Amino acid sequence: MGSLNVYSVLVVLFLTSGAVMATKENDQIMKENNCETKMGLPCVLEAFTSIFETRSISNKCCGELIVLGKVCHSALVKRTLENPLFKDLSAVTIIAKSIQTWNNCLALIDSPSPSAEGYMIS
Template identity: 80%
Template sequence: MASLNVYSALVVLFLTCGAENNCETKMGLPCVLEAFTSIFNTGSISRKCCGELVVLGKVCHSALVKRTLEIPLFKYLNPGTMIAKSIQTWNNCLALIDSPSPSA
């Protein structure tokens, strides 16, 4: 599990990268953490957070992943693996939000 410092770094990255790439911050903090956990750790992302991620957009999603991989804190990660996981998370989110919602 990532430490508080890792999560803090991700939040700062999300806010600064979003400003630099004209990405509006349309994701709430819980969904930001869910998305990053899904990509950079082991976790899943909920339908709600997938919706927020898709609204953020693929360009912003890709820019955030790229910037994360440039942070020294994450130098131990394999960029190819992380990019593949980010694409998988994006595609899973597209499929999840395009599928019918389960009945209540």
């Protein structure tokens, strides 16, 4: 639980601080796409821990991640990896996990709900 609190502080820092060290390219992408306001903090934390740890992401947060968009998702992950606090992490592994999280959420959102199957809306 302690690591989640550390991650919570880091995510809040990343989302609210203008002093975060990021490349101009990722900053520009984030600003142009208004990335920092498209996803609620609880879901940002869930997505973050599903990528940087081995936790799952809920259906609700998968929906918010897809609304966030792939461009914003990629920019946020890359921006996080640029922070010196994460210098010891394997960028290749983290990017692969971020792609896996994105694809899992996309498949979940694109698949019909089991409760809706068999019903016709007229």
